[in-house]
Each structure stands twice: as structure tokens, then as C-alpha cells.
Amino acid sequence: MKKERLTKRLALFTALTLTGAMLAGCGNTDAAESSSDAQTGVTADTQASAGDASADVVxxxxxxxxxxxxxxIGVFSDKNPFGYVDENGEYQGYDVYFANRLAEDLGVDVNFVSTEAASRIEYLQTGKVDVILANFTVTPERAEEVDFALPYMNVSLGVISPDSAVVESLDDLTADDPVIVISGTTAETYLTENYPDLTLQKYDSYAAAKTALENGSGVAWANDNTEVIAFALQNPGYTVGIPELGSTDTIAPAVSKGNTTVLDWINEEIKALGEENFFHADYEATLADTYGSDYEDTLVVEGGETK
Incomplete structure (x- = not known):
């Protein structure tokens, strides 16, 4: 009898010991998991912070x-004579001439990054480029996302069409008369806001827009007047029926929002270059063959001072 009670007590003791060990083990596991969760939480928070930082302007x-x-420096590669790649694979044009001087005076090499109109802001915000020099028209909307330096050129919108059916007023067009525009340009914005009933044929690049005009995909092409005037001068059979549309604006370098060190340096550089009439020299070297001398004083902004 005593032996039986002793056996039961031993069994109970063993069971309690095992249960305690299991509970202790579970407690250790929970602690380890809590520790792991805490570490993961820190990592997650750090990653979230890193993610937030990466979402900011770079x-x-x-x-x-x-x-x-x-x-x-972001420039166009297909917008002759402002930014394009020549037959030797070299970047040329009015913006490129300016970009080379910026790099020279800063004492660094220049790496040209080909951009399209719709990518200019994105390339700045993501740090893909330090500066945009791609015929970037200054607008209040864009100034909320990037910082513009002093201007170096005047511009307004223009409309080009075939000689066989010259468009002299957009009011004459209907929804059946598509107008070619390039996505991300002031022409797209202006026509969308002021001519909402027009049908816009949108393209991502200047080369595609020019091809569309040549193929008759649209009745006209609306873009910077400097571009459409150049196209008409270089391609017989087309007329700029509307040489000025909307207000006269300016073209300026752009940097990432808040990048004051680069912005301030470029502004001082533009002022200094104006003292030597640099932008007139730039025009004569890159644009005179296209526009002649008649447009020089109209287009060039010297030293950041508009008339």
C-alpha cells in the first residue's frame, strides 16, 4: 500500500516537473519571439523611415x-537645334552649349542624360540628374515641384500645319481634327485648359510628334514656337499658321526642390555669363543657322533679365 502511494507521488512529481519545464520552455519561446518581434519592429521602422526618405526629393x-x-545634366536628344545627338553621337544644341559651359566653370565633367518632356521633373526628384536643361518652360505648376533658376530664353506656343491646309485659328477646328502635342509640355496643358473640345494626339517624344505630322496623323502640331518655326524652316511644305499662342513665357534651368546650393550657383553663373553676352554667342553658334538673326534679340535672355 505504501509502495503504491509512493509510486503515485513519484508519478505526480514527474508530471509536475515535466509540465513546469514545458511551461518554462513556452515562456522562453515567447520571450524569444518577443525579442525577435522587437528587433523586427526596429528594422521595420528603420525601413519605413528609409522608405519615407526615398520618397522625398533626392x-x-x-x-x-x-x-x-x-x-x-538632362537634355533632349531629338530636339534640334536645342538638344540633339549628331551623326557622330555627340550632343549638340543651344541647351548643350550652355551645359558644357556650366560644367567647365564648375570644374567638372558633364554627363548628358537624355530625357523626354514628361520625364524632366521625375529625373530631378529621383536624383537621376542634377540639372535639367531641356527647353523647360517656367510655369507656376512646375515651380511647385522643382526650383527654377534665372531664365535664359523667351518662348511662347506656336502651331504648325501642312501648306495644303494651314491652320490659322484653333477655333476653326472640330473634334474630328486632331492636334498633335507632346505629353508633359505646356502645349498639352494650354490646349487641355483652353480648348477642352479639341482632340489631342499625344506622343512622348519630339521625333514621334514630327513623324506624326509628316504622316498626316493630325491636322496640326502645337508646341513651343521655337520648335515649330525651326521645323517649318527646315522642312518645306509646312507653315506656322499661329506663331504665338497664349502668353510669352521663359525657359530656365531647373534643379530639385530645395537644392539651394546648386540653384544659387547657377543663378550667379547666369548673371556672370550675361556680362559677356554668352547667350547671344550661344545663339549664334547653335541657332543662327536655323533662325537667322531676326529672332536673336526676341529669343535670347541675357543675364537672367527679361524685357
Whole structure:
């Protein structure tokens, strides 16, 4: 009898011991999981912070650009005579001439980054380029997303069409008369706001828009008047029926929002270049063959001072 009670007590003791061990083990597991969760939480918070930071505007300061030895400048590669790649694979044009001087005076090499109109703001915000010099018209909407430096050129909108059916007023067009525009340009914005009933044929690049005009995909092409005038001068059979549409605006370099070191340097550079009539020299080297001398004083802004 005593032996039986002893056996039962031993069994109970063993069971309690095992249960305690299991509970202790579970407690340790929970603690480990809690510790792991805590560590994961810190990592998650850090990643969230990193994610938030990456969502913000990214840019390099002037000192960082100097230290790297290279400035990344966004230009067009298909918009002759402002930014294009020639038969030798070299970037040329009015904006490129200016970009080369910026790099020279900063004491760094220049890396040209080909951009399309709709990508200009994105390329700045993501740090793909330090500066945009791609016929970037200054508008209040764009100024909310990027910082514009002083202007170096005047511009307004224009409309080009075939000689066989010259468009002299957009009021004469109907929804059956598509007008070619390039996405992300002031022409798209202006026509959308002021001529909502027009049908817009949208393209991503200047080359595509020009091809569309040549193929008759639209009755006319609306774009910067500098561009459509150049196209008409270089391609017989087309007329700029509307040489000025809307207000006269300015073209300026753009940097990432808040990049004051680069912005301030470019502004001072533009003022200094104005003292040597740099932008008139730029015009004569890159635009005179297209426009002649008649447009020089109208288009060029010297030293950041508009008339």
C-alpha cells in the first residue's frame, strides 16, 4: 500500500516537473519571439523611415557634385537645334552649349542624360540628374515641384500645319481634327485648359510628334514656337499658321526642390555669363543657322533679365 502511494507521488512529481519545464520552455519561446518581434519592429521602422526618405526629393549638393567630378545634366536628344545627338553621337544644341559651359566653370565633367518632356521633373526628384536643361518652360505648376533658376530664353506656343491646309485659328477646328502635342509640355496643358473640345494626339517624344505630322496623323502640331518655326524652316511644305499662342513665357534651368546650393550657383553663373553676352554667342553658334538673326534679340535672355 505504501509502495503504491509512493509510486503515485513519484508519478505526480514527474508530471509536475515535466509540465513546469514545458511551461518554462513556452515562456522562453515567447520571450524569444518577443525579442525577435522587437528587433523586427526596429528594422521595420528603420525601413519605413528609409522608405519615407526615398520618397522625398533626392539631390546632390554643389560640394558633392564637385567632389564626384561629374555633373549630370538632362537634355533632349531629338530636339534640334536645342538638344540633339549628331551623326557622330555627340550632343549638340543651344541647351548643350550652355551645359558644357556650366560644367567647365564648375570644374567638372558633364554627363548628358537624355530625357523626354514628361520625364524632366521625375529625373530631378529621383536624383537621376542634377540639372535639367531641356527647353523647360517656367510655369507656376512646375515651380511647385522643382526650383527654377534665372531664365535664359523667351518662348511662347506656336502651331504648325501642312501648306495644303494651314491652320490659322484653333477655333476653326472640330473634334474630328486632331492636334498633335507632346505629353508633359505646356502645349498639352494650354490646349487641355483652353480648348477642352479639341482632340489631342499625344506622343512622348519630339521625333514621334514630327513623324506624326509628316504622316498626316493630325491636322496640326502645337508646341513651343521655337520648335515649330525651326521645323517649318527646315522642312518645306509646312507653315506656322499661329506663331504665338497664349502668353510669352521663359525657359530656365531647373534643379530639385530645395537644392539651394546648386540653384544659387547657377543663378550667379547666369548673371556672370550675361556680362559677356554668352547667350547671344550661344545663339549664334547653335541657332543662327536655323533662325537667322531676326529672332536673336526676341529669343535670347541675357543675364537672367527679361524685357
Amino acid at each position: 539631390y546632390r549638393t554643389l560640394d558633392e557634385i564637385k567632389e564626384s567630378g561629374t555633373i549630370n
